[in-house]
Amino acid sequence: MNVLIVHESMFGNTxxxxSAIADGMREGTAHGxxxxxxxxxxxxxxxxxxVDLLLVGGPTHGFSMTxxxxxxxxxxKGATAAREGVREWIDEVTPRHGLPVVTFDTRVHVKMLPGSAASSAAKALRHRGFDGAERGETFWVKDVAGPVVEGELERARQWGVTLATRVSHGVA
Structure with missing residues (x-):
């Protein structure tokens, strides 16, 4: 199983x-x-x-992708500059019919805060022609600059194991 994880990260949290998802996927992949x-x-x-599975992740800014x-x-606020974000990359990437795509995001843990970069990215990817795009998980950070909330990196690793298992059983 070959997996490509494309991410946008400005403070390093995403x-x-x-990386934690990738570690879990490697752990959960029995066939190399x-x-x-x-x-x-x-x-x-x-x-x-x-590429058998594409994961796309980024931070939630203003209720959506950056x-x-x-x-x-x-x-x-001290973030590292990026040339572009996931939003722009989606506009440029060539769609591949039938490729399983799962999105994820990071965002500040605030109750009842609407919006998600993962939801927006999945919708944009489907609109672009990635018919297999689905929303995955949200992982929490304490503040705009982070850090990642305690336990979330382990949850991300475990999600990677779960995704690897799904893909190896043909249920991406």
Whole structure:
């Protein structure tokens, strides 16, 4: 099983979650394969034919995926600048019919706060032509800059194990 995890991370929290998911996928994959974690700035715009599962994750900004203005605001708070975000990458990536795609996000843990980058990304990916795109998990951070809430990286790792099991049984 070959997995590509494309993520956007400005404060490092979503990168940590993506890495934990990758660790879980490697642990849950009995038949080998490759699990690659790639920042959106370095992500391919054509998904290789040998990729069996695509995961796409990013932070929730303003109830959705980041936008240039929300990224600029994050940079003013100490975030690392990125050339583009998941939103722009989705607009550029070539769709691959039948490829299972699962999204995830990170966001501040505030009760009753609507919106999710994972939901927005899944919808945008389906609209782009990735008919197998579905919303996955949200992982919580304590504040805009983090850190990731205690226990969330372990939950991300376990989710990766679960996803690997689903894929190996043909239920992505």
């Amino acid at each position: 990168r940590q979650v993506a 394969g490759d699990v690659r974690v790639v920042h959106v700035d370095d992500a391919p715009t054509t998904i290789a034919d040998d 936008r240039p203005q929300t990224r600029h605001d994050a940079i003013s």
